[in-house]
Amino acid sequence: MNTINQSNRTYTEFVKGLWKENPVFVAVLGMCPVLAVTNSAINGLAMGLATTFVLVGSSFLVSMVRHWIPKQVRITTFIVIIATFVSTVDMALEALVPKIHKELGAFIALIVVNCIIMGRQEAFAAKNTVKLSIADALGMSVGFIFALVTLGGLREILGSGSFFGFLLFGDHFEPWIIMILPPGGFFVLGFLLLFFNWLKKNRDERLKKQTAVLSKTMQGA
Amino acid sequence: MSEQFVDREIPIQSSSEPSSLRLIATLGIAGLLAGIVLVGAYVFTLPIIERNKEEALQEAIYHVLPGCSKYEALFLKDGQLVKPEKNTEAGSQHSVKRIFLGYNEKGAVVGFAIPASGPGFQDLIKLIYGFGPKADVIIGFEVLESKETPGLGDKIVKDQHFIGNFSALSVEPSLEGTPKGSKTKPNQIETITGATISSKAVIKALQVSLGEWRPAIQQYIEKNTLSN
Amino acid sequence: MGELFWIFISALLINNFTLSYFLGICPFLGVSNKLDTAFRMGLAIIFVQLITAVCAWALNTYILIYAPYLRLISFIIVIASTVQFVEMVIKKLSPELFRALGIYLPLITTNCAILGLALFQTNKGYGLVEGLVYALGAGGGITLALVIMAGIREETRILDIPKLLHGTALNLIIAGILSMAFMGFAGLFSAN
Numbered sequence: 351m352n353t354i355n356q357s358n359r360t361y362t363e364f365v366k367g368l369w370k371e372n373p374v375f376v377a378v379l380g381m382c383p384v385l386a387v388t389n390s391a392i393n394g395l396a397m398g399l400a401t402t403f404v405l406v407g408s409s410f411l412v413s414m415v416r417h418w419i420p421k422q423v424r425i426t427t428f429i430v431i432i433a434t435f436v437s438t439v440d441m442a443l444e445a446l447v448p449k450i451h452k453e454l455g456a457f458i459a460l461i462v463v464n465c466i467i468m469g470r471q472e473a474f475a476a477k478n479t480v481k482l483s484i485a486d487a488l489g490m491s492v493g494f495i496f497a498l499v500t501l502g503g504l505r506e507i508l509g510s511g512s513f514f515g516f517l518l519f520g521d522h523f524e525p526w527i528i529m530i531l532p533p534g535g536f537f538v539l540g541f542l543l544l545f546f547n548w549l550k551k552n553r554d555e556r557l558k559k560q561t562a563v564l565s566k567t568m569q570g571a
Numbered sequence: 572m573s574e575q576f577v578d579r580e581i582p583i584q585s586s587s588e589p590s591s592l593r594l595i596a597t598l599g600i601a602g603l604l605a606g607i608v609l610v611g612a613y614v615f616t617l618p619i620i621e622r623n624k625e626e627a628l629q630e631a632i633y634h635v636l637p638g639c640s641k642y643e644a645l646f647l648k649d650g651q652l653v654k655p656e657k658n659t660e661a662g663s664q665h666s667v668k669r670i671f672l673g674y675n676e677k678g679a680v681v682g683f684a685i686p687a688s689g690p691g692f693q694d695l696i697k698l699i700y701g702f703g704p705k706a707d708v709i710i711g712f713e714v715l716e717s718k719e720t721p722g723l724g725d726k727i728v729k730d731q732h733f734i735g736n737f738s739a740l741s742v743e744p745s746l747e748g749t750p751k752g753s754k755t756k757p758n759q760i761e762t763i764t765g766a767t768i769s770s771k772a773v774i775k776a777l778q779v780s781l782g783e784w785r786p787a788i789q790q791y792i793e794k795n796t797l798s799n
Numbered sequence: 800m801g802e803l804f805w806i807f808i809s810a811l812l813i814n815n816f817t818l819s820y821f822l823g824i825c826p827f828l829g830v831s832n833k834l835d836t837a838f839r840m841g842l843a844i845i846f847v848q849l850i851t852a853v854c855a856w857a858l859n860t861y862i863l864i865y866a867p868y869l870r871l872i873s874f875i876i877v878i879a880s881t882v883q884f885v886e887m888v889i890k891k892l893s894p895e896l897f898r899a900l901g902i903y904l905p906l907i908t909t910n911c912a913i914l915g916l917a918l919f920q921t922n923k924g925y926g927l928v929e930g931l932v933y934a935l936g937a938g939g940g941i942t943l944a945l946v947i948m949a950g951i952r953e954e955t956r957i958l959d960i961p962k963l964l965h966g967t968a969l970n971l972i973i974a975g976i977l978s979m980a981f982m983g984f985a986g987l988f989s990a991n
Contacts, residue, residue, distance in 0.1 A: 525722060
């Protein structure tokens with residue numbers, strides 16, 4: 351009984367980050383890297399993976415030591431842990447993939463102030479078991495990567511006519527350059543959120559209709 | 572139902588104040604561990620990063636100095652070019668500006684590779700160019716870093732016609748921009764249509780850099796009578 | 800002088816921290832619904848940016864040349880503690896100023912615009928004076944973006960806008976248009 355419940359719980363904590371509590375599309379957190387590095391799908395993916403490493407690592411460590419950290423120095427300790435992970439990722443990327451490191455520039459170091467990471471430590475890892483915390487961190491990370499690649503992919507397709515570097519259209523395609531420039535970031539995310547609002551509204555209305563129909567048939571019976 | 576899996580914080584923490592010694596110890600241990608991890612990662616990655624940078628630099632120098640196969644760094648000190656002293660760490664300091672003297676396989680001087688930068692349309696444009704001191708010509712050019720508008724200003728990086736300007740460009744009396752197809756003099760550079768400002772920014776950066784380095788280079792050549 | 804002026808204008812308009820680097824987006828989307836609040840927030844940001852510039856310069860010159868791997872950690876901790884210290888000093892010396900800016904300071908210290916400034920300043924190799932001018936430009940740029948945004952948002956409240964568009968979506972689209980407008984500043988002081 352217990353084990354079934356526990357695996358259920360782990361699964362729930364993982365899944366919620368993907369869509370229902372998606373850190374970007376629903377919670378609108380961590381906007382700075384989301385908008386700044388998504389001028390191509392590959393940059394979005396790299397940023398997403400770097401963030402994943404930091405988030406999962408920090409959540410693991412924080413949930414491990416959560417009983418030993420006094421409340422008063424909690425935040426400072428979290429910051430030290432997160433900053434260590436970020437510095438390590440920064441150095442590793444510079445050594446392994448210097449090209450991508452140059453493209454992302456200071457935004458890798460800025461992962462440290464990404465509110466998603468600190469938010470998950472405070473709201474989840476500091477209060478939950480290691481297993482649940484990792485599930486939560488992984489879910490949020492996958493949700494974050496999904497958002498970054500969606501945004502980066504859309505902007506790259508519109509602004510460069512390619513996806514992950516592969517040209518999609520023929521020579522006659524005139525790239526919509528503004529989309530890979532800063533304003534494009536605002537526009538694409540703005541319209542995406544609008545689209546999700548519309549989806550949600552449609553679903554709510556459909557649900558309302560269904561319940562209305564249901565209650566009518568119930569009355570009829 | 573799910574509540575039972577959330578472990579509560581240990582009551583001791585919330586009810587009684589931990590001693591300040593404990594607070595300091597916690598932070599100290601966290602800091603110490605962080606320091607160890609960081610130093611470890613640093614020591615491990617530094618040689619790779621340095622090698623990457625060195626390779627990128629070498630590639631750029633070979634690119635702007637055709638035929639170059641060996642180079643050495645030179646520094647500007649009191650208006651004169653000097654070789655770095657072996658036992659000082661001057662070479663690793665970022666604040667010191669340096670240029671590179673390139674030789675070909677036979678040991679003859681090819682020219683100087685000079686890094687330069689200047690304000691472009693968006694942000695600083697960083698570039699490196701090859702300078703042949705004997706004939707007073709620019710013999711090669713490459714943009715290292717720019718944030719110019721994609722599709723317009725960033726043509727200064729890729730446009731072959733524009734880069735072709737810099738294969739034998741006279742710097743006497745000074746560099747001059749001119750619209751595409753109207754080049755008549757050896758000191759003229761044909762700018763890119765649709766990226767005039769970025770092209771001119773490049774020319775200005777080159778001009779400023781030449782003004783800074785050329786006197787020292789000429790002096791250095793006279794003193795060392797380099798065979799070119 | 801010419802170079803300092805270019806650094807200032809570049810940070811203020813051409814490479815505006817908020818509209819072209821996306822730094823300080825959180826207050827930009829969150830706080831900017833009232834003009835007065837936005838302006839005060841902006842002033843507080845300029846203030847913290849100046850402190851940051853000094854901290855980053857001091858750390859870079861005296862400590863980090865020996866231990867570059869400590870950059871991120873030391874930036875965060877030193878900037879946060881210095882701001883807290885200055886906050887206490889202001890509280891003592893000028894309670895009025897504290898009342899005007901104080902509540903924003905804790906919100907700002909962990910903002911990416913602050914750490915971003917320290918990192919960019921380091922990458923560009925700025926000295927103390929250049930760093931301060933850069934901080935002034937960057938902070939001023941954020942203030943400008945905040946104030947313009949707040950002005951527009953005050954207007955949108957009395958407009959008839961589709962319900963679907965309310966909230967972050969609308970703010971992002973307005974920000975996109977603003978960002979496009981600021982692109983017009985590019986090339987302002989380059990060669991011609």
